[in-house]
Amino acid sequence: MTRTFSLICLRNGEAVPVASVPLLPLEQFLQDIIDATDRGWRVASCFGVPTDAGATLWCLMAAPNDGLLGLMRTEAGMAFPSICRLVPQLHLFEREIAEQCGITPEAHPWPKPVRFHHPFMPSRKGRENVVGDSDYYRVGGEEIHEVAVGPVHAGIIEPGHFRFQCHGEEVFSLEIALGYQHRGVEEGFLKGPHPKTLFQMETIAGDTTIGHALAYAMVMEALGGTVPSARAEIIRAIALELERLANHAGDLGALAGDVAYLPTASFCGRIRGDFLNMTAHLCGSRFGRGIVRPGGIGFDVSERQAGEILDRLTAASDDLENAVGLLWDTQSVMARFEGTGKVSQETAREIGLVGPAARACGIDRDVRRDTPFGIYGVSPVTVAVEESGDVFARAHVRWREAEASLHFVAEQLRQLPGGASVKNTATPAPDSVAVALTEGWRGEICHVAITDGTGRFARYKVVDPSFHNWTGLALALRNQQISDFPLCNKSFNLSYCGFDL
Amino acid sequence: MVNAVIHILITLLMPPLLLGVINRTKAIFAGRTGPPLFQAYYDLAKLVRKGSVFSDTTSWVFRAGPVVGLAATLAASLLIPLGEHRPPLSFSGDMILFAYLFGLARFCTTAAALDTGSSFEGMGAAREATFACLAEPALFFSLAVLARLSGSLSLTPMLTGTAATSWLSAGASLLLLVGSLFIVLLAENCRVPFDDPNTHLELTMIHEVMVLDHSGPLFGAILYGAALKLFVLGALFTDIALPYATGIPLVDWVLFVIAMLMLAVGIGMVESVMARLRLPKVPQMLAAACILAAFSLLLVLR
Numbered sequence: 001m002t003r004t005f006s007l008i009c010l011r012n013g014e015a016v017p018v019a020s021v022p023l024l025p026l027e028q029f030l031q032d033i034i035d036a037t038d039r040g041w042r043v044a045s046c047f048g049v050p051t052d053a054g055a056t057l058w059c060l061m062a063a064p065n066d067g068l069l070g071l072m073r074t075e076a077g078m079a080f081p082s083i084c085r086l087v088p089q090l091h092l093f094e095r096e097i098a099e100q101c102g103i104t105p106e107a108h109p110w111p112k113p114v115r116f117h118h119p120f121m122p123s124r125k126g127r128e129n130v131v132g133d134s135d136y137y138r139v140g141g142e143e144i145h146e147v148a149v150g151p152v153h154a155g156i157i158e159p160g161h162f163r164f165q166c167h168g169e170e171v172f173s174l175e176i177a178l179g180y181q182h183r184g185v186e187e188g189f190l191k192g193p194h195p196k197t198l199f200q201m202e203t204i205a206g207d208t209t210i211g212h213a214l215a216y217a218m219v220m221e222a223l224g225g226t227v228p229s230a231r232a233e234i235i236r237a238i239a240l241e242l243e244r245l246a247n248h249a250g251d252l253g254a255l256a257g258d259v260a261y262l263p264t265a266s267f268c269g270r271i272r273g274d275f276l277n278m279t280a281h282l283c284g285s286r287f288g289r290g291i292v293r294p295g296g297i298g299f300d301v302s303e304r305q306a307g308e309i310l311d312r313l314t315a316a317s318d319d320l321e322n323a324v325g326l327l328w329d330t331q332s333v334m335a336r337f338e339g340t341g342k343v344s345q346e347t348a349r350e351i352g353l354v355g356p357a358a359r360a361c362g363i364d365r366d367v368r369r370d371t372p373f374g375i376y377g378v379s380p381v382t383v384a385v386e387e388s389g390d391v392f393a394r395a396h397v398r399w400r401e402a403e404a405s406l407h408f409v410a411e412q413l414r415q416l417p418g419g420a421s422v423k424n425t426a427t428p429a430p431d432s433v434a435v436a437l438t439e440g441w442r443g444e445i446c447h448v449a450i451t452d453g454t455g456r457f458a459r460y461k462v463v464d465p466s467f468h469n470w471t472g473l474a475l476a477l478r479n480q481q482i483s484d485f486p487l488c489n490k491s492f493n494l495s496y497c498g499f500d501l
Numbered sequence: 502m503v504n505a506v507i508h509i510l511i512t513l514l515m516p517p518l519l520l521g522v523i524n525r526t527k528a529i530f531a532g533r534t535g536p537p538l539f540q541a542y543y544d545l546a547k548l549v550r551k552g553s554v555f556s557d558t559t560s561w562v563f564r565a566g567p568v569v570g571l572a573a574t575l576a577a578s579l580l581i582p583l584g585e586h587r588p589p590l591s592f593s594g595d596m597i598l599f600a601y602l603f604g605l606a607r608f609c610t611t612a613a614a615l616d617t618g619s620s621f622e623g624m625g626a627a628r629e630a631t632f633a634c635l636a637e638p639a640l641f642f643s644l645a646v647l648a649r650l651s652g653s654l655s656l657t658p659m660l661t662g663t664a665a666t667s668w669l670s671a672g673a674s675l676l677l678l679v680g681s682l683f684i685v686l687l688a689e690n691c692r693v694p695f696d697d698p699n700t701h702l703e704l705t706m707i708h709e710v711m712v713l714d715h716s717g718p719l720f721g722a723i724l725y726g727a728a729l730k731l732f733v734l735g736a737l738f739t740d741i742a743l744p745y746a747t748g749i750p751l752v753d754w755v756l757f758v759i760a761m762l763m764l765a766v767g768i769g770m771v772e773s774v775m776a777r778l779r780l781p782k783v784p785q786m787l788a789a790a791c792i793l794a795a796f797s798l799l800l801v802l803r
Binding site: 256258259267330335482483484 | 772
């Protein structure tokens with residue numbers, strides 16, 4: 001069957017000593033990535049830690065179906081051969097390594113900055129960077145016109161720059177340039193955990209507060225050897241699902257709004273608020289700040305609160321079903337959704353899509369089931385998969401996931417076990433590496449922490465699902481109508497700040 | 502004389518109210534309270550008091566666009582009978598002038614859009630011109646039907662007096678005509694399912710994207726001109742679709758206002774129950790409008 005590559009295999013939310021991670025020669029490291037992706041493995045994270053000679057490259061890979069994560073590393077000099085022509089999903093990772101470590105991926109087909117910042121090592125500082133100031137892919141010819149959108153947009157949304165190469169109304173190519181929101185998140189985590197680290201984690205992407213905070217908590221628990229109580233795990237999962245529900249409801253409403261279908265747009269806008277308010281009922285913050293804490297939860301849930309949320313959940317569930325049902329029953333809406341912004345399953349696999357965007361292309365991929373964390377190991381959720389890969393599929397996946405989440409949350413709320421809400425976490429183990437994956441509402445969130453000899457972070461790598469999926473949006477637009485871009489964009493609804501870090 | 506004054510007063514004052522009624526209808530369908538009925542008036546008052554910003558790349562064409570657009574629409578409003586009342590201006594062949602005053606307004610708006618040199622506005626102008634090409638034949642087929650039925654080339658006899666009797670003699674034809682005109686009405690006024698007046702997304706807009714660079718009083722003129730166009734074409738539609746006459750001028754004026762408000766509610770309902778068409782489908786829909794009107798003409802010619 002599968003050749004076990006030179007990876008060390010570990011479970012989600014596990015920490016291992018750095019020394020136990022195989023240190024491969026560069027060629028074997030790259031060859032293993034190529035071979036593993038050929039066999040269906042996926043690159044969850046690939047990053048560099050700058051060293052005096054160049055950088056140590058780390059690669060975290062996820063096995064296709066047996067819940068294994070593989071980790072390996074290598075020492076690279078000031079340059080390494082780019083393999084993203086063979087492994088397209090590495091494309092952005094290589095550019096990111098080049099930018100963060102100041103080393104060069106040789107023969108990279110499109111060596112542009114990712115976020116337009118200086119390398120972590122001040123000595124490798126290059127030219128002064130202006131965000132968005134770079135070459136863009138161009139299609140030649142008299143009949144081609146270029147449309148540039150952003151970074152300042154007409155609505156209240158985050159900044160990003162989109163370059164379309166159009167032939168009339170048809171888009172030949174879309175290139176997306178981000179980095180306007182770069183805040184130096186990963187640099188800020190160096191030498192951590194600081195007292196403010198937890199709060200920074202909650203704001204990596206404001207709409208994915210629980211997802212990122214949970215991944216961080218798992219990393220800290222792995223490094224400190226703490227196991228949270230079942231009660232804490234369940235309440236975290238409830239919070240994660242409420243976050244998913246709020247965002248999926250909001251997305252479905254926004255999709256309706258983009259095709260000018262008002263009823264669903266208005267109703268879902270309100271229902272999203274209902275879910276946010278349930279989260280607020282748990283912790284006082286609509287975005288769930290303060291719920292997830294390393295070692296457990298920051299706010300316990302009383303029986304009365306649980307009952308109250310159950311009641312609200314039932315009401316919101318009916319409302320959501322009615323509002324979203326209108327979408328599927330209205331032919332003019334379906335005419336807009338179906339066939340728009342198609343991504344083939346093959347493409348999705350090659351570029352390593354995650355989350356609802358991947359599941360809409362027929363890829364059965366969900367961290368909650370594949371590499372379960374927390375309570376999901378014992379209480380699995382149904383994974384929704386659609387085949388068509390278009391806007392409809394991405395919308396319908398969201399609805400089915402919302403249904404599954406509603407069911408899951410109600411079930412968990414009815415049987416909350418007792419237990420400590422939070423346990424003290426020990427100081428992080430020195431010279432270790434911890435890996436945590438969670439399934440946020442956008443998809444797989446991956447945190448990897450490497451500690452130094454004193455237990456401080458020598459590197460803390462965050463991969464937001466948007467990092468995998470922005471390429472998917474660019475490809476979804478190929479040969480589509482430029483007027484369908486907002487709809488496609490909304491169907492992915494990716495994070496700018498989660499990408500920009 | 503009194504009728505002419507009332508005509509002008511209603512024409513000048515009523516259009517923004519139609520937008521208010523449409524938006525209120527949509528709000529009720531969506532379970533919201535919605536903006537005040539007179540919001541469009543407040544917006545206009547706000548815009549008139551504001552200053553304007555002009556890009557350095559624009560010329561007089563950019564400034565002329567809204568002015569000519571509004572002037573042309575106002576001129577067209579003098580030609581259209583409101584209900585059973587004769588308009589201030591009427592002469593043989595005014596239907597051609599009526600149609601091409603809108604053509605002139607469109608030409609100036611698209612020219613102003615192209616003048617900015619913005620890729621969005623160019624796209625919007627291209628879309629507007631393409632769709633207008635298809636909406637125009639539908640309008641002309643419709644006018645030809647009316648001309649044939651009334652035996653006149655002037656809008657006033659075409660739309661007053663005979664309309665009610667025509668429904669009895671050529672009902673099928675008029676039904677097709679009304680369908681075609683309603684499609685044209687929605688398309689010309691950038692309503693759902695052709696355009697989304699509420700969207701803020703430059704890439705999907707048709708009409709709104711052409712006026713992105715306008716601001717202050719000139720933008721007010723554009724908004725007012727758009728409302729006026731809705732009013733004028735709406736009047737054309739209600740004149741045919743709801744022919745009524747009591748003979749008492751005052752009652753007829755009230756009936757006309759009610760008919761226009763009903764039309765606004767109708768447009769609001771259409772916008773509430775359906776999504777926008779994909780842009781490539783818009784020409785197909787307009788072609789359907791042409792065909793409806795052409796069949797209508799066939800029926801009256803036979």
